[in-house]
Amino acid sequence: MSGWIDTFFDSYWGPTGLRTLGGLVAVLLPAGALVYIYLFKLMSFVQSRIGPMEAGPQGSLQLLAEVGKAFQKEDIFPRKADKIVFALAPFVVLMSTFLLVLVVPFGPDAWFVNLDTGIYFALAVSSVSVIGILMAGWASASKYSLLGGLRAAGQLIAYELPLVLAVMGVVIQAGTLNMQDIVLAQAEGEIFGWGGIGNPFILTQFVGFAIFLIAMQAELTQPPFDMPVAESELVSGYMTEYSGVRFLLFFIGEFATAGVFAMIASVLFLGGWWVPGIDPDSNLFNIVGPAVMFGKVLFVTLLIFWFRFTYPRFREDQLQRLCWKFLIPISLLNIVVTGVLKVVF
């Protein structure tokens, strides 16, 4: 009866196709959900308006309408633009997002790859998107694009440092770089001998969590860190010359990266796919795990988007000062304290 299932899973293309499909769902589904729930609805609520209401019940199909609109538009290339680099840039940004989701575990056996270097690999590939942004900024042959690209690169390089250093505390405490083992370390952890809720690292690493969220906000170039696309100064930064599908790709990239970074944050600090009260080795988590992750992603992104809708934009020098003079020293201190406590306990 189960003959064809075994054949399917033993073949090369079966599991590979399944993983590709899973990767698309894991990247695009949170992105769509974030755009509708937060960008359309929560933002409207914050600004005392009702947001899109016409397409579908409560405007829930607005997203499809927007995608359809983008597909109908002409794909414009500026006359002086470097055609090939201009065309490839959005794909490089999106590629970095898809590489990021590879190492995120969604259940005891529900993962794409279980790399020993998990989180380190994720931090490494997240830096690839800078190349795409610089490509877009340069190839557009427009001064706004170039300025936006340079601002974005300076910001992303600066904030990568606190992002990496904030993760260090978790890695020291868990004693591993493997994402799956970080989840298990939290599930099997104990708070002074009491293992009722495990030991989600947000409790011991709340400094790291706060720094990770701030650095993540800056990496996503979202307000209050949106100088690279500051519409009052640079029109739309490195995206100025893009239209149609390629603009849509940048747009998807921004929100998909927000979702994937939130997944990584929930794995590192909130216990990932695990919820207290159920054995982490239970097969149940292969089915419930993705839903649990989705819930935690919604929580983390709620914080990010709340900040986004609440605070006005920083100035460029304030941005760099916040990073180099506050976030990096605090995260270094956090590493030292975590290291000392790890040895003591």
Next chain:
Amino acid sequence: MTLLAQVASDFNELTSSEVDIAQNIAFGMIAAVMLFSAFRTVTTANVVHAALYLVIVLAGVAALFILLGSDFVGATQVLVYIGAIIVLFLFGIMLTKARLGDDESVESERRGMGALVGILLLVVMGYALVDTFENAELTFGEPEPIAYVPTEVTVGDVPTPVLEALPDVFAGLGDDDEVTISQADFDSLVPEVQRRVPGAEVFGNNKQIADSIFSQYIVPFEAVSVLLLAALIGAIVVARKE
């Protein structure tokens, strides 16, 4: 004739079942892309294009490391070279001469010299590599060594897969009872379960790298750190003209 026979036997070895054919095909594809991009890096007259071709070459190196099962080195390659050095290159190029199109000043008569140096480097490094690793064999697919010291554990703390794999050891024991999993019992487990046994330590790739950096190579490691710090301070001093 002997050469042909040699090639044929090499080819047979490469396509035999002992060698992963998929891995060889992947290597060939990555290597071809890398060679083409490396060639374009030095022949294109557009400086930004040269930097972007270099990205492909460096990404290819990272892919080869991952293909060899060394994902730590591969990730480091991406983080340091693509994420930092190339971004700095592009940053510098765009701040100074972000012209679109070809840059005629890149063409110069010193190309012959560059080619000469390149060929010399290839010969020297190629000879050194072949001389050193001629008879070396890589081991693939071997499980990571897992160290285990038998310790007394509470049954309640033992993960479920271990409980299920060793029903005899835990038969008739409650959650609060203490038990010691013997070395023989440990050895009977598969690696996926072994790594979950309390007291087991996976001695994987990362641990081996960390171990050698912070014991055998601690002096060079610290020396490089101090050198980088000196370079950093030097750069600031040179840049700040008061």
